[in-house]
Amino acid sequence: MTPDHTTALREHLLYLLRGGGAHLDFEAAIANLPAEVRGAKVPGLPHTPWRLLEHMRIAQWDILEFSRNPRHVSPPFPEGYWPVGDGPPDLAAWDRSVAAFRADLGAMRDLVADPATDLFTPLAHGQGQTVLREALLVADHNAYHFGQLVVVRRLLGAWPEGA
Secondary structure, three states: OOHHHHHHHHHHHHHHHOOOOOOOOHHHHHOOOOHHHOOOOOOOOOOOHHHHHHHHHHHHHHHHHHHHOOOOOOOOOOHHHOOOOOOOOOHHHHHHHHHHHHHHHHHHHHHHHOOOOOOOOOOOOOOOOOHHHHHHHHHHHHHHHHHHHHHHHHHOOOOOOOO
């Protein structure tokens, strides 16, 4: 791959990680979600907005740390990737989770944007994973759960009309 192709690929990845194209971005997915519905369940659906936010945060953090830290140990699967309760344990927990999600997403974008990051060579501590694969995994996983969050918000009556 030529340097121009690698630069173009980085730009496409960053666009995807920002929620570009047909993808909803994180800020839109969580905008103006009332505190009183953050732990609310819709009958027949297993996840609350809080559970989805925390799952996205934990999974994204795990993928980021795996990508940049050979000593990282992932949480046990699947229980380590979901919060214990349906709602935030306190009012500030939502804000802490949002801030951590934003910071880790920014760190993943920084990793992808850094010309010193080799997108293609398998990570020495992995089983064939590359930073390219991990960045695509973050974008794909986030997009999937942003969609779930919108559905839950719609069913809870907490999504803007016409959006």
